Amino acid sequence: MSTRTTNTTDVLVIGGGTGGYSTALRAAALGLDVVLVERDKVGGTCLHRGCIPSKAMLHAAELVDGIAEARERWGVKATLDSVDWAALVATRDDIVARNHKGVEAHLAHAGVRVVRGSARLTGTRTVRVEGVPTDSTPGAPSMPAPGAQHEIAPGVHDFTARRGIVLATGSRPRTLPGFAPDGRRVVTSDDALFAPGLPASVLVLGGGAIGVEYASFHRSMGAEVTLVEAADRIVPLEDPDVSRHLTRGLKKRGIDVQAGARLLDAEVRENGVRARVRTARGETRAVEAERLLVAVGRVPVTEGLGLEAAGLTTDERGFVVPADWGRLETAVPGIHAVGDLLPPPSPGLAHASFAEGLLVAETLAGLASAPVDYGAVPRVTYSSPQTASVGLSETEARARGSEVEVNTMPLTAVAKGMVHGQGGMVKVVAEAGGGQVLGVHLVGPHVSEMIAESQLIVGWDAEPADVARHVHAHPTLSEAVGEVFLTLAGRGLHQQ
Numbered sequence: 001m002s003t004r005t006t007n008t009t010d011v012l013v014i015g016g017g018t019g020g021y022s023t024a025l026r027a028a029a030l031g032l033d034v035v036l037v038e039r040d041k042v043g044g045t046c047l048h049r050g051c052i053p054s055k056a057m058l059h060a061a062e063l064v065d066g067i068a069e070a071r072e073r074w075g076v077k078a079t080l081d082s083v084d085w086a087a088l089v090a091t092r093d094d095i096v097a098r099n100h101k102g103v104e105a106h107l108a109h110a111g112v113r114v115v116r117g118s119a120r121l122t123g124t125r126t127v128r129v130e131g132v133p134t135d136s137t138p139g140a141p142s143m144p145a146p147g148a149q150h151e152i153a154p155g156v157h158d159f160t161a162r163r164g165i166v167l168a169t170g171s172r173p174r175t176l177p178g179f180a181p182d183g184r185r186v187v188t189s190d191d192a193l194f195a196p197g198l199p200a201s202v203l204v205l206g207g208g209a210i211g212v213e214y215a216s217f218h219r220s221m222g223a224e225v226t227l228v229e230a231a232d233r234i235v236p237l238e239d240p241d242v243s244r245h246l247t248r249g250l251k252k253r254g255i256d257v258q259a260g261a262r263l264l265d266a267e268v269r270e271n272g273v274r275a276r277v278r279t280a281r282g283e284t285r286a287v288e289a290e291r292l293l294v295a296v297g298r299v300p301v302t303e304g305l306g307l308e309a310a311g312l313t314t315d316e317r318g319f320v321v322p323a324d325w326g327r328l329e330t331a332v333p334g335i336h337a338v339g340d341l342l343p344p345p346s347p348g349l350a351h352a353s354f355a356e357g358l359l360v361a362e363t364l365a366g367l368a369s370a371p372v373d374y375g376a377v378p379r380v381t382y383s384s385p386q387t388a389s390v391g392l393s394e395t396e397a398r399a400r401g402s403e404v405e406v407n408t409m410p411l412t413a414v415a416k417g418m419v420h421g422q423g424g425m426v427k428v429v430a431e432a433g434g435g436q437v438l439g440v441h442l443v444g445p446h447v448s449e450m451i452a453e454s455q456l457i458v459g460w461d462a463e464p465a466d467v468a469r470h471v472h473a474h475p476t477l478s479e480a481v482g483e484v485f486l487t488l489a490g491r492g493l494h495q496q
């Protein structure tokens with residue numbers, strides 16, 4: 001039986017990923033009546049297909065790498081027997097499932113009404129939701145009470161949002177003509193999670209964070225890996241020294257890194273793909289691999305969202321561009337956007353979408369919160385070695401015309417760096433003459449955890465002398481960060 005209902009709320013959020021659910025939680029905490037519409041699972045890309053499953057897999061990869069290090073460096077007579085992919089997937093999926101339950105519980109506790117369905121705008125304050133039919137829908141209420149979950153009866157449900165509507169529909173993998181994913185031989189990062197097993201060889205197209213992480217993971221798991229990036233260096237948005245150190249680290253691990261290269265074509269065969277790569281030197285090389293993983297970026301999801309009904313458009317890349325970045329409000333007052341729907345400087349990262357969600361919720365509740373400080377949002381690649389950075393690269397800082405001072409130190413210059421034995425570096429970019437710290441760039445083990453102090457340094461507009469007053473624990477990898485700042489402040493200890 002199909003139903004048609006009309007409902008009113010303060011705030012309606014479309015999309016239950018990190019951007020949408022953080023908006024909903026904060027808005028509810030501020031006393032607003034909130035409806036969150038999600039057509040799949042709350043948690044979105046990050047929880048189900050992105051950050052969390054990929055980092056769970058990369059943790060397993062670290063353990064595998066640790067066995068080789070134990071044997072080769074520490075005299076531990078350990079050998080790797082095999083990797084049970086099904087067991088790895090089970091642990092990964094358990095972590096995802098527990099987090100999913102956690103997000104659902106937070107939303108329920110906050111009193112957010114989570115509606116399972118597909119939403120589209122029908123006006124500047126109105127949204128139509130088509131309930132996604134599930135087994136349990138026949139007896140489901142047409143509109144769940146606050147805190148109740150999830151299904152609405154199949155049919156059409158119209159909502160009016162008194163305060164505003166938040167667009168949080170996220171992104172999906174970008175595909176390239178000629179390399180259309182088939183889910184088996186030509187795959188996206190989504191498909192890679194649900195593959196039946198680990199491949200013996202992978203050709204990764206795209207040297208951004210996602211491509212590098214998957215290249216690193218598969219190499220740890222024993223695959224032959226070729227990484228092809230069209231730009232003249234991998235992680236091209238990072239400082240050139242980060243790209244250089246990362247390239248060195250990946251090559252040392254046996255990954256064939258081809259930057260400045262082009263994938264000319266890929267023939268799909270029963271057992272894999274046969275591709276031709278034009279290298280930076282202009283040679284054409286044949287690469288055979290069981291899988292081609294296409295990781296060439298992501299595109300915003302706006303199809304069927306009814307933007308036109310509210311008088312909204314996207315830019316030529318498909319992003320929803322805020323008219324007011326300070327409130328993340330579109331050209332239509334009361335309609336806001338968060339997360340991967342936003343163009344740069346929003347970085348397409350989950351933690352940025354959390355910050356955007358908080359800002360939008362507070363704005364809708366009438367608070368005057370500070371805009372998101374995109375310049376102080378950290379960026380991490382969780383490969384081996386890892387990269388982590390915040391603020392401007394040396395190139396960006398110099399392009400601004402300001403005189404800059406740069407100090408770089410290898411991680412192996414501190415004892416803990418030698419213990420880890422994986423190389424890496426710390427690089428700080430600051431205004432010349434002891435001025436503001438503009439950027440911090442790290443490569444090496446555990447730098448994803450080390451970047452936190454640097455985001456405060458950059459975010460609080462600190463100068464090297466401010467940092468140099470603070471003592472770092474010894475022996476730690478973070479000491480290298482402290483040492484670089486000591487030198488910049490004219491008080492170098494081991495680095496003269």
Ligand SMILES: Cc1cc2nc3c(=O)[nH]c(=O)nc-3n(C[C@H](O)[C@H](O)[C@H](O)COP(=O)(O)OP(=O)(O)OC[C@H]3O[C@@H](n4cnc5c(N)ncnc54)[C@H](O)[C@@H]3O)c2cc1C
Nearest residue numbers: 015017018019039044045046050119170339340348349350
């Ligand atoms: C492999 C991978 C690894 C990543 N790793 C990291 C990482 O380590 N750290 C990090 O910060 N970021 C990472 N990211 C990026 C991060 O996942 C995204 O930035 C984040 O998920 C964006 O959140 P969002 O809320 O904008 O969109 P999404 O998480 O994509 O959520 C959008 C939601 O909207 C729903 N939806 C869409 N249209 C409709 C509609 N019309 N009606 C109802 N519901 C709808 C979708 O079902 C989806 O659940 C990674 C991404 C990938 C792919």
